[in-house]
Amino acid sequence: MPDPATNQLGAFLRSRREQLRPVNDTGRRRTAGLRRAEVAARASISVEWYTRIEQGRGGRPSRQVLDAIGTALELREDEREHAFVLAFGTPATADPFGGGSQLERTQRVLDNLMPWPAYLKSPTWDILAWNPASRRFLTDYPSIPASDRNVLRILFTDRTTRERIEDWHEEAKLTVATFRLEQARWNVSSASVDDLVRTLRDESPEFAAIWDLNEVGHLGQGIKRLRVGPSEEESVSLHYESMSVDALPGAGLVVYAPVGPRDEHLLDRAIREDP
Template sequence: MPENTLGAFLRSRRERLDPADVGLPALIRRRTPGLRREEVAHRAKLSVEWYTRLEQGRGGPPSAQVLDSVAGALLLSRTEREHLFLLAHGQRPEAPHIDADRIDPRFRRALDGFAPGPAYIKTAAWDVIAWNRAARLILSDYEARAPEDRNILKILFLEPATRGQLAEWELEAGRIVSTFRRELTRWGATERAEKLVEQLRVRSSDFARMWGAHDVGTLGEGVKHLAHPIAGDLAMWYSSYVIDDEPGLGLVLYTPETDDDARRMQRLLDR
């Protein structure tokens, strides 16, 4: 008989909780450690029978809403919540919406300390939510944009000037669209991302063509060639990274490809 890994995980998280942590009296005599099933069910707003069946591995797979309720009732960390979804559904939970106001200050300090190259943090929908000064001066003035317009796909496909600034626009756009599709599949298609796709398909025939190809890829590493209006032609090596414990967030760093690129970028920052 296959092991009930979901039930075993839920039971272990239930039994490790101190009743006092969830506001329950600590003086009640308990035969087993942790919370009772009925207490978890009450906290998750589920019937005791339903939660018991979930722990025992009976019934169909729970909905994402139910898993979220159970995760909250058990005070699961982000990592534990992701593990719960993987056990129940075989995939991660949908990435939460994160805006610029909710970025950890440590990330901002790390971005500001990365010089002279651009650095930014993006969501799975490719919204730029934090950046350093070099990113603002070299890539795009994100501060001057409304929050809903700080989106790399919008800038890439809906602003004609961008096409003239990128020497390999077609290649770069295709790579970004294929990575965007992969990240949406990995983290879940948020309502904002779905609306973004529909908007881009209507307004950009290039995006509609690339999206219709169903290519899946990863941004990885490479060289961006940019015709900057002040600094001139720049070549920058970019690298992308996933941020641990921050579902859907990615860090993208740019470094000058040559010493000459570094000098021109530094002159721009010194202005």
């Protein structure tokens, strides 16, 4: 029998199985919770296969099978995520953004960060939510069709954004490198990402050249300089920080803050002057 210390997935599944009671439980069962055969039947797999998974024999299950087991064991979202991390090192790829309640709570956080620009991006870097300062100073997100409201698309196809970013090419290289790293980290494999990369390769020769470098990097924090006027003296230096959101695996909360008093003044002026 494998050591429970090295069979963490099996030990976790067994603990969840033993917490469940069958619908018609009379209290006379000698085993705690559901039997393995009952879990297997719920998950539409053989009892032999489920037994091997729980005992840590025969390799890890596929994502589809583990998802079915999670449903059979009535796992909560945090429990399901934990099972996937134990099995694969990454959370489940199921879309955690389907419900609106968490986004509504995050929107309140974004609004309370005013007057600093802040937005929320998905694992595929679609812009999900933003505060008024972000819309006024970074990008007018409502004016962009939802299907195009993506960090990479804006960076490579929006002329205004490109003209405002100092050292645009270096910024673009690091952004693409970070995107590639995060797709692997969160095991994102979706048609939307493939379509995004294919479209950007067709629309932007610069994106194609940078993508083909196959570089990875980290854009989690740093300084970004954005022009607010025609001269270099009218550039704002902003410290940015990208933070994870536990309730939304793979999402990033990106916040910008002025580096110094002069930058704070220019940022405030730009936000107030924007209609």
